[in-house]
Amino acid sequence: MSRIAFLEVDKEDQKLVREHVPDAIMIESVLNDSELIDTCKDAHVISCFIHTHFSKELIAKLPELKLLCTRSVGFDHIDIEECTKRGITVCNVPDYGSHVIAEHVFALLLSTLRHIREGEERVRSGAFDYHGLRGMALRGKTIGIIGTGKIGRRVAQIAHGFGMKILAVDRCRTVELIDLLGVRYVTLDELLKQSDIVTLHVPDTKETEHMINAKTLSKMKNGVILVNTARGVLIESGALLDALKKGKIAHALLDVLEHEQNFEENKELIAHPKVVTTPHIAFYADDSMRNMYLDVFQSIEQWTQGKEPEHSIRPLRIVCDLPGIHA
Secondary structure (H helix, E strand, C coil): CCCEEECCCCHHHHHHHHHHCCCCEECCCCCCCHHHHHHHCCCCEEEECCCCCECHHHHHCCCCCCEEEECCCCCCCECHHHHHHCCCEEECCCCCCHHHHHHHHHHHHHHHHCCHHHHHHHHHCCCCCCCCCCCCCCCCCEEEEECCCHHHHHHHHHHHHCCCEEEEECCCCCHHHHHHHCCEECCHHHHHHHCCEEEECCCCCCCCCCCECHHHHHCCCCCEEEEECCCHHHECHHHHHHHHHCCCEEEEEECCCCCCCCHHHHHHHHHCCCEEECCCCCCCCHHHHHHHHHHHHHHHHHHHCCCCCCCECCCCCCCCCCCCCCC
């Protein structure tokens, strides 16, 4: 019988795990100390989240591991090459919550542009007064979507509903977005120059790391709004802070940060009055979390039946690069 371990499991999700995998080893934290590693050393199957880094060294301490399921779309926290060498099947969850991440983009935009927090604080203080809280409408504004994968497409759908003009950058163009939503694919330079709002929806790769830097920021409109719900390393934090201080960026709306685990590194950026940060919660909603776990249960069931899991990650992948990200 296969031994199965679930790492980084929130209390709210433990009942669901028990219902589907009654004998699972359940660990709330990341796998980062010898005692926890020892607990999992005989596990054939491990399900993790993004905070446990499955390096070559950690994988070597798990000799029985045969299936590794990450409860995420991205898998940059896993040494895929090492897993392949050791015959470990790795699975991800390709789309458990693209809709909730896209919703979070607009939650950040609307709460900021319509002064929700300031208005609420004003009323709580006893002043029912709208003066100084004039907002910005989304209708008619141009949103630039960098990356039109599952999340980027959802963002385009919502933006279309608001009556926005939509620009996009992605080498893999989606015909439906062009035909149904009027999305216009352009170069990165064009998108940066024309967009009132720029939102990032690409993975963390060598090509995309710090794609938003001093050079690309300088190409944006004055007063642009920058949204990042993807990966913190897409933005060079120092360059963003400089652009905010100069007034180049009107608002930076960030659900992810370059150094998320080091608060001191981000202290000045977070404290800036034109920055809104949330603690990586764009994905974190009731139905998305349930979908995430159900997908993992399916992968485990397929593997235990001797089948290749539908969402296994193959080492050879066709990657659609973003054109001109270093322009």
